[in-house]
Amino acid sequence: MLFGLVATAPAVGLAAVAVTRPKPLAAPGWALSPRRLRSGHIGDYVAWLPVGAGLLGALALPGILTS
Structure with missing residues (x-):
């Protein structure tokens, strides 16, 4: 159970950062052409x-x- 909590905490934190401040996690310039x-x-x-x-x-x- 402890391993599950330890693995979940960073995932929830990263998701919170991605939702609240998407600019630091935006795709780099080289990834924009494949996205098009x-x-x-x-x-x-x-x-x-x-x-x-x-x-x-x-x-x-x-x-x-x-x-």
């Missing part, structure tokens, strides 16, 4: 799902082939 690729429409999720799955598959392929 996502508009929030369902088509974006449909398009990026195979891209992410393909990337994960490509990263896992060397480990699969050497086993």
Whole structure:
């Protein structure tokens, strides 16, 4: 139980800071261009799902082939 409280306290604190003062936790400049690729429409999720799955598959392929 103590571990749960110790793990929850920083999470609640960080969430409180993010809600009350979002500017210090804003995305850095280099992260803004990838964020522009996502508009929030369902088509974006449909398009990026195979891209992410393909990337994960490509990263896992060397480990699969050497086993």
